[in-house]
Amino acid sequence: MPLTTLPVLSLADAPAAFSAAIGASFRTFGFAMVCDHGIDPALIARAWDLTEAFFALPEDEKRSYFTPELAGARGYTPFGREIAKGARVSDLKEFWHVGRDLPEGHRLLDASMPHNIWPARPAGFRETFEALYAAFDAAGATILSRIAVDLGLAPDWFDPAIAEGNSVLRLLHYPPIPHAPEGAIRAGAHEDINLITLLLGAEEAGLELLTKEGEWIEVAPPPGALVVNIGDMLQRLTNHVLPSTTHRVRNPAGERAGFSRYSMPFFLHLCSDFPFVTLPQCISAENPDRYPVSITADEYLQERLREIGLKR
Template sequence: MSAAIPTLDIRRFDTDRVNFVAELGAAYREWGFCGIRNHGIPQATIDAAYEAFKAFFSLPDDVKRAYNVPGSGGARGYTPFGIETAKDSRYPDLKEFWHVGREIPRDSKYAEVMPENLWPTEVAGFRDAAYGLYQALDQLGSRVLSALALHIDLPQDYFADKTNFGNSILRPIHYPPITAPDIPNVRAGAHEDINLITLLVGASAAGLEVLSRKGEWVPFTASEDTIVVNIGDMLQRLTNHVYPSTTHRVVNPPGEQARKPRYSTPFFLHPNPDFMIETLPQCISADNPNRYPTPISSHEYLLERLREIKLI
């Protein structure tokens, strides 16, 4: 494996499946990260969503705060600047964000833990643009999970009925311009993601860095047609660290670049709330004994982690 994080063409999942699955699995075992190009999400869908997100973040602070739901852990709606704090960090991240969740019937058994979405009436087309991107990334994530399942000798559709009502989140993020000198905060402190996999659309701006196995921070600035997909802690736990959840951060850019805002939109793909995260037998061996003998539901695990990062 070279010192560069790989980028792969996901069309090969249909045309060159065996080799694609092998290369994708190798990338994730080494890095926990991979770029996915030719993903099939129209640029117009991405652009429309970003225009809507930028329009929302440009609204007055009191308007945005009207969409904050105290006590909800930011599950839906708006989370103000300076709230989320990376685990073990002294300083909050330099960001504000919005959460879009899955639209489910309100008589669903998951309704209690998956609240209704909020939609800002001040931004025309926000709902259609945001949820259109949500659905597109959800479908792409399912394809990536299918390939990852094959790589560890699971059925291709293993994750299908375990994520079809997943408590997945689309998170438009605004990192405002940095104007104060020598600020101790960074845009996003070193952390690992909570979920199964994360799909980051709009990672073309510099700042994302991934911690290599050698302990070096490796910048990963993807080309505009590439979506960055990384492993989260739930999948790391499920696979007994066969797929590692890699530490990453968003650093403050140097000089004048710091005075420009940065926008990004990760999609956190979660399992269904009642899915039990129990180590896969395919991922247990004499060399890799079971690190997690006690199963935990994905919802309970999520709550544990949200407390750690000060969202609840």
């Protein structure tokens, strides 16, 4: 009988035990739930308050931070702009992106990794989300080190690959939807582009993953826990040994349709000029290399941004 409930893992466990546990959860579900991740609860609470306050601003004020030529890389992206790959209708969401700050003259400073955009209000927005970005970055690096060990790599194998990675913190708002357009849901079925995603906010019902058996199951972490999932970049690097799992955010039923939903995913990315070369230990006679032609992480990202409508 297939498993239908994700285990809750503790990052405070011994590294070897956590490595084995997250590897098993990833191979079964492509997802894991992680507590004891070390991100300050008080910082998270401030971030929720500021996220709600920002999205409550007037529409024209929010849109003043929208820069179409950045393809959603920084600042505000309006409601209905993003569409799941292959979908007919746009997702029912708006969002804000915070990225890695690079100094002037840095080799990676371009339209893919531009300077951050910061709103004039609410007060404390920049300071809070710079701190939260750094906290997510650190937690993600620790989790990746455990994944590396499970793959038979050195614990620090990913460190240089993500040290200047194009990671993005997304503040997500799904507005109330008493009357959703036909066929539209809050986030259509999709896979993430990046290495791994660390998500806060999944306690509010709606997030579901598609199992290998073709069944949608709910992802419901305990309060404060992270949901961590594999992205397409890690799937590619591991030759599908670690699968990028399809997931969605379904529309709420009943009175919950009248409430907003907020979440904060951190999309942990490789450095833009990282070259994809399939890990040798993930290639075998039964699993030949699916990706013999190497491309960079940024080339892959730009291709996917066009597929989801953020880049024209």
